[in-house]
Amino acid sequence: MRTYDGMTAEERVSARRRRIMEAGLDLFHAQGYPRTSIRAVLRRSGLQGRYFAENFSSLDELMAEILKEVNREEAAKCQEALDAAGTRRDRARGILDVLARGVTDDPRKGRVKLIESLAAGPLAARERRRGMGQMAGLVQSLLREDWPDPGIDVTAMSLAVVGGVNQILLNWADGSFHFSREGVVDQTLHLFEAVAEFGGAPHRA
Structure with missing residues (x-):
């Protein structure tokens, strides 16, 4: 060669x-x-x-490939947190800490994923949806550990958690929230626990 x-x-x-x-x-x-x-x-x-x-083929494809790489890195680290020993709360915190570190450890990747990719085209939008769906799958695996109420769709609630966490991280990344990294993990964990508690309780119309 x-x-x-x-x-x-x-x-x-x-x-x-x-x-x-x-x-x-x-x-x-x-x-x-x-x-x-x-x-x-x-x-x-x-x-x-x-x-x-x-x-x-385009700047949009470049953005999509960068986003795919960032999503792949974060998903692997989140899976490690999910597989770690500990309570469901411990493992949820581990996942949320990975996502928060994605903003602080390399601010380029955090801003591009959360903010700049929103301005790109359909290829980046598709990769954003794919990445959020993958993350929702990890959240769903945690919620299913104690989700007895069939009247509440755990898939929908997992997507809601991911969307809410993403918005909190976006506002933190653009400076709207002035939390420390530990603080933003605490705030996003409150959201996860609220949904987990709601799904684990008997559903009342």
């Missing part, structure tokens, strides 16, 4: 893709999706136009 600068052709394609994704992540965070162009991404990455087309 022929190499150039010690890299195969496949490795060079992968490296260029990574440079473009990092450039997009930087710019989406620093100046916002609406003010970012493909030309700006290329300038930031130091690559020529043909290399963008080699990997992405």
